[in-house]
Amino acid sequence: MTQNIKIREIQEMQAIVKEVISLRNVSVHYGDLPVLENVSLSIYMHDFLGIIGPNGGGKTTLLKVILGLVKPDSGKVSVFGGDPLQNRRYIGYVPQHRLFDPNFPISVRDVVLTGRARHALFRRYTNHDKKTARSALEMVGMLPLEDRQIGRLSGGQQQRVFIARALAAEPGVLLLDEPAAGIDTCVQAEFYELLGRLKQKMAIVMVSHDITAVSVYVSKIACLNQKLFYHDSKELLAEDLEAAYQCPVDVIAHGIPHRVLREH
Ligand SMILES: Nc1ncnc2c1ncn2[C@@H]1O[C@H](COP(=O)(O)OP(=O)(O)O)[C@@H](O)[C@H]1O
Numbered sequence: 193m194t195q196n197i198k199i200r201e202i203q204e205m206q207a208i209v210k211e212v213i214s215l216r217n218v219s220v221h222y223g224d225l226p227v228l229e230n231v232s233l234s235i236y237m238h239d240f241l242g243i244i245g246p247n248g249g250g251k252t253t254l255l256k257v258i259l260g261l262v263k264p265d266s267g268k269v270s271v272f273g274g275d276p277l278q279n280r281r282y283i284g285y286v287p288q289h290r291l292f293d294p295n296f297p298i299s300v301r302d303v304v305l306t307g308r309a310r311h312a313l314f315r316r317y318t319n320h321d322k323k324t325a326r327s328a329l330e331m332v333g334m335l336p337l338e339d340r341q342i343g344r345l346s347g348g349q350q351q352r353v354f355i356a357r358a359l360a361a362e363p364g365v366l367l368l369d370e371p372a373a374g375i376d377t378c379v380q381a382e383f384y385e386l387l388g389r390l391k392q393k394m395a396i397v398m399v400s401h402d403i404t405a406v407s408v409y410v411s412k413i414a415c416l417n418q419k420l421f422y423h424d425s426k427e428l429l430a431e432d433l434e435a436a437y438q439c440p441v442d443v444i445a446h447g448i449p450h451r452v453l454r455e456h
């Protein structure tokens with residue numbers, strides 16, 4: 193599939209289905225453990241949704257539901273108006289735990305090229321695959337280091353490479369699971385700015401347990417702890433946060449008694 197055809201395909205789908213991702217009353221249990229309860233959510237093109245919440249609150253599970261990797265016990269999920277698994281190729285995913293041996297001799301270029309695997313199934317990588325991987329590296333500013341072994345990069349640089357890998361699939365939505373964990377604050381700011389630029393081309397859903405870090409950059413924010421507290425805006429009510437965290441959330445409620453996360 194050439195790049196133009198895929199972009200056109202995504203644009204056509206958007207014209208038909210307004211919501212890029214839609215969850216309606218989704219519940220998930222792992223055995224007896226309820227993890228998501230009646231979660232409803234709509235994500236539109238150019239949204240940059242931050243999902244915060246305590247550890248174990250179900251954030252990773254929610255992303256897996258969108259990816260079709262976890263099937264809900266009840267409720268409905270659709271991705272670009274269709275089945276999540278079927279439309280999986282429109283989703284770029286940067287998982288929370290990227291386990292790899294830092295000494296594994298694979299170059300930045302080859303890591304990003306694996307992002308084309310879904311397109312290159314049963315065939316060799318084409319020049320188009322290589323070109324797409326290259327422009328993904330360019331987008332994240334890592335092209336100059338394409339020959340470098342992945343393990344020889346800083347945490348922040350590796351993170352950019354993993355985003356490039358997800359972008360190489362030419363997604364309409366980018367899902368990021370705690371992408372800034374372990375990256376120092378200065379580099380984080382640059383990283384969020386990169387996401388702000390990418391938002392112009394797609395929808396972004398970013399999961400984090402760090403409230404203050406995401407609050408400045410996202411355009412919408414939700415809080416998840418089994419239930420999703422969400423008002424389709426950048427504002428969360430202090431009582432929602434406290435309900436989700438089950439304790440007063442001083443850090444952002446300070447001085448702003450009701451509304452938090454105002455414009456930067
Ligand atoms: N595959 C699994 N089987 C059983 N329990 C799981 C599984 N994955 C996650 N859990 C549990 O589900 C809850 C939510 O996990 P998760 O979605 O990873 O939360 P978060 O990403 O917000 O930390 C946790 O209590 C976790 O231990």
Ligand SMILES: [Mg+2]
Nearest residue numbers: 251252288369
């Ligand atoms: Mg998680």
